[in-house]
Structures are given as structure tokens and as C-alpha cells.
Amino acid sequence: MKISYRDLSVTDIQMRNELLGAVENVLRHGRISLGPELVAFEEHIARLCKKKYAVGVSSGTDALYLSLKSLGVGPGDEVITTPLSWIATVNAIVLCGATPVFVDIGEDLNINADIIKDAVTDKTKAILPVHFTGRLCDMDTIMEIAGANNLYVVEDAAQAFGASRNGEVAGSMGHINCFSMNPMKIYCAYGEAGCIVTDDEKLYHDLISLRYAGTINKEDCHVPSLNGRLDTIQAAMMLVGFKYLSQKQERLQEIADFFTNCLKDIVTCPEPDGSSHAFYTYTIITPQRDELQAYLNNRDIETKIQHPLLMPHHSAYKNQFSKIKLPVANRLVKQILCIPNHEKLQQKELEYIVKTIKDFYKL
Ligand SMILES: Cc1ncc(COP(=O)(O)O)c(C=O)c1O
Incomplete structure (x- = not known):
């Protein structure tokens, strides 16, 4: 798969x-x-x-x-x-x-x-x-x-x-x-x-x-x-896309609920905060981000890091902003991982993603 x-x-x-x-x-x-x-x-x-x-x-x-x-x-x-x-x-x-x-x-x-x-x-x-x-x-x-x-x-x-x-x-x-x-x-x-x-x-x-x-x-x-x-x-x-938007949004919410339910005790999942999240990405946070990404990649699950570089650390800006202190951003940027969350994913694919993450943590 x-x-x-x-x-x-x-x-x-x-x-x-x-x-x-x-x-x-x-x-x-x-x-x-x-x-x-x-x-x-x-x-x-x-x-x-x-x-x-x-x-x-x-x-x-x-x-x-x-x-x-x-x-x-x-x-x-x-x-x-x-x-x-x-x-x-x-x-x-x-x-x-x-x-x-x-x-x-x-x-x-x-x-x-x-x-x-x-x-x-x-x-x-x-x-x-x-x-x-x-x-x-x-x-x-x-x-x-x-x-x-x-x-x-x-x-x-x-x-x-x-x-x-x-x-x-x-x-x-x-x-x-x-x-x-x-x-x-x-x-x-x-x-x-x-x-x-x-x-x-x-x-x-x-x-x-x-x-x-x-x-x-x-x-x-x-x-x-x-x-x-x-x-x-x-x-x-x-304008055509508008007609199909709510079904896409509902599916993204369902996927997010499934992931949160299955993964919340294993990695940091987006926590509900009283607002309705659009789930452009489903971003998990884990200190073993790089190892987990390689593990998923080897098992044919494509993930993304959005984004691997903080904006002030891009080549165009890093000299200008080398001295600024961003402790939380510096920590989290090394731990974020976006797992697949598009509306065409089937339930068996979601289950495979969850199972593979659990396997990585030997659960
Ligand atoms: C937060 C944010 N701002 C701005 C942009 C720029 O949008 P565009 O790619 O349409 O120029 C993006 C695009 O990915 C984005 O994610």
C-alpha cells in the first residue's frame, strides 16, 4: 500500500x-x-x-x-x-x-x-x-x-x-x-x-x-x-469547487478525529481549543520526528515537514536574524511532522498509517 x-x-x-x-x-x-x-x-x-x-x-x-x-x-x-x-x-x-x-x-x-x-x-x-x-x-x-x-x-x-x-x-x-x-x-x-x-x-x-x-x-x-x-x-x-467544499471539509474533520483518537497517547496531536480547525495539515509533534518520518517513508507512507526551516533561518535571512531568540519555535520546528490527511484516503489507509506509527513506537 x-x-x-x-x-x-x-x-x-x-x-x-x-x-x-x-x-x-x-x-x-x-x-x-x-x-x-x-x-x-x-x-x-x-x-x-x-x-x-x-x-x-x-x-x-x-x-x-x-x-x-x-x-x-x-x-x-x-x-x-x-x-x-x-x-x-x-x-x-x-x-x-x-x-x-x-x-x-x-x-x-x-x-x-x-x-x-x-x-x-x-x-x-x-x-x-x-x-x-x-x-x-x-x-x-x-x-x-x-x-x-x-x-x-x-x-x-x-x-x-x-x-x-x-x-x-x-x-x-x-x-x-x-x-x-x-x-x-x-x-x-x-x-x-x-x-x-x-x-x-x-x-x-x-x-x-x-x-x-x-x-x-x-x-x-x-x-x-x-x-x-x-x-x-x-x-x-x-466557483464549482464551492459546491464540493463542505464534503471535503467534513472528511478532513473525520480523518483528524480518527487520528487524534488513535494517536493522542503516543504523539502530540492538535489539541481541541474551542475553535474549529481547518486541518490544512494534520501535524503531529514528536521528539523522534526524523526517525518516525524515515520509518513511515520506508513503509510507503509519504509525509511532509511543513516547514523544516523557520523563516528567519532561510539563507536569505539568516545573517540578519542570527541573534533572535525563539526557544519554542526552535524546539518545535525539529519535532513537527505532517501525516497524510487528504479527503481521498480510505479507512484502511488511515488504519495502516496508525498501525505503522504504533509499530514504530513498538506498541
Ligand atoms: C501561511 C502561508 N502564507 C502564504 C502562502 C503563500 O501562498 P501562495 O503559495 O498562494 O503564494 C502560503 C502558501 O503555501 C502559506 O501557507
Whole structure:
């Protein structure tokens, strides 16, 4: 039995036909850029997030970069963030010319909101929390600190589409909120895609301009920017994806419940914290991470370490950030392991994963 970490093929015939039909429609009407499906997609996302505006963009990286730009984040500004995320998070800050300030994580792998206030200086412009693995950060505390210090909050909800706490969904709690919809994500496109949501009308208009070369009326450039438009075809396919999303989310929850039930006494599993976790990844924590990963790999179970490097330790950044102290992140980054959790996994495959982990621990 070979178990892949993800399976991105579309095996549901009805869904495949609907996806192909959606592409066909776009090819027929020919509004390949900024077409009607993009508008429908944006309206749908805005509704889901209970926000006034959504702006489709070409990736989660663009979503972060353009959001920071729209807030005027630039040279001389500091942006507080977590050290544990995909590198896009810090790249977006640095590409704006600002300085990232890393605050250590907690045992839940998210930024430790209780120590953010110690990192606030008179240069701080924004806080950029990441709902890592699909589990929500402590947004109440983060918004409180932001309010008290007049800071913006840019939510990186790239991994957390569908996560919620007390009726508030990921991507609805910051001043400006970012999603990635790349093919690995729970709610995904069939290529690169992302989205930004906000209630702020000025930011919305700025984002519309920033995603298309900083132009007004698609012609006159008033601020240099990139081309970050989301293709109509991707939006059309994602509109189809909405119909199939809840069954995927339910299956991810079932898989997570099964793993937690079977593994919680053996390794550290994502602990329930009163929020609904999106389970972008099912990440276990164990001091024998490398040995366990090799053992699973030798038995045809593909796993991933997301991520093996903290952001400040990537080659591009390590000289600049060699002195920062991140004791919890430094410990946990050596212990995290993502086991397969995609919706196509069969019960016998889940049982094989659990049995193999138990065998490793000689249980
Ligand atoms: C937390 C986080 N932020 C940002 C991104 C960037 O998104 P994209 O790959 O769509 O550019 C990702 C993508 O994996 C991510 O996981």
C-alpha cells in the first residue's frame, strides 16, 4: 500500500465535468481577464467572510504583498509576525521594504499572542498573524494589542479557509485578510490563486488598482505595482469547487478525529481549543520526528515537514536574524511532522498509517 501525502487528481466524474464546463463557458464568452466569474467568486468569498469586499489575486503571496502595500507599509516600518510559516509571509513584508519582527510561537504552533506586546515599538505598523496548519491564532488578544497601539492586523489565512471560532471565520477578523488558493489548499484553484477581503472601502479601491500595475481605470498608473490579477478561468473553477467544499471539509474533520483518537497517547496531536480547525495539515509533534518520518517513508507512507526551516533561518535571512531568540519555535520546528490527511484516503489507509506509527513506537 502506497499512501501519498496529497492527491490533487479530480476523480469525481461529476465534479470534473462541472469544472470542464466552467472552463468551456469562459472560453466561449472570452472575458479571460477580470470576467464575470471573477466577480461572482469575489462576491461569494466576501459573503462567506461576512466582509464588504473581496479582491481575487494571483496567489497568496500577492495577497499578502498587495495588502501590506495598500496599508502603506514600507521602509522604516516594522511588521510583527511568527517565525513559523511558509516563507511567503516574510517575503511579502521584506519586499515592501519593511522589517519583520519575529515573535516566538506557542505549543499550538501559532504566534504567542501573550508576548506580542513586548515586541511593539514606535516603528511597528502592523501585526501579521498566520493561522498555521489551519488552526486559528488567538485573534482576540491580537486585535486588542493592535487596537491599543493603533496597528493594522493583516491576517494570513492561507492555510485556514473554513476555520472558525464563535461564528467568526478565518480571514474575517483582521483589518485586511489574505487567502492562498493554490492547489495544495483546502479550498483551491487548479493553478495559482489567492484572495483578499476587507470592510474598508478605500483599501478595496487601492487593492483593485494595486493588483493591476497600480492603474486607475486600467490605464493610468499612479503607483508602481505588479500584475496580480486572478484569471477568470481559475475563478470559474473555484466557483464549482464551492459546491464540493463542505464534503471535503467534513472528511478532513473525520480523518483528524480518527487520528487524534488513535494517536493522542503516543504523539502530540492538535489539541481541541474551542475553535474549529481547518486541518490544512494534520501535524503531529514528536521528539523522534526524523526517525518516525524515515520509518513511515520506508513503509510507503509519504509525509511532509511543513516547514523544516523557520523563516528567519532561510539563507536569505539568516545573517540578519542570527541573534533572535525563539526557544519554542526552535524546539518545535525539529519535532513537527505532517501525516497524510487528504479527503481521498480510505479507512484502511488511515488504519495502516496508525498501525505503522504504533509499530514504530513498538506498541
Ligand atoms: C501561511 C502561508 N502564507 C502564504 C502562502 C503563500 O501562498 P501562495 O503559495 O498562494 O503564494 C502560503 C502558501 O503555501 C502559506 O501557507
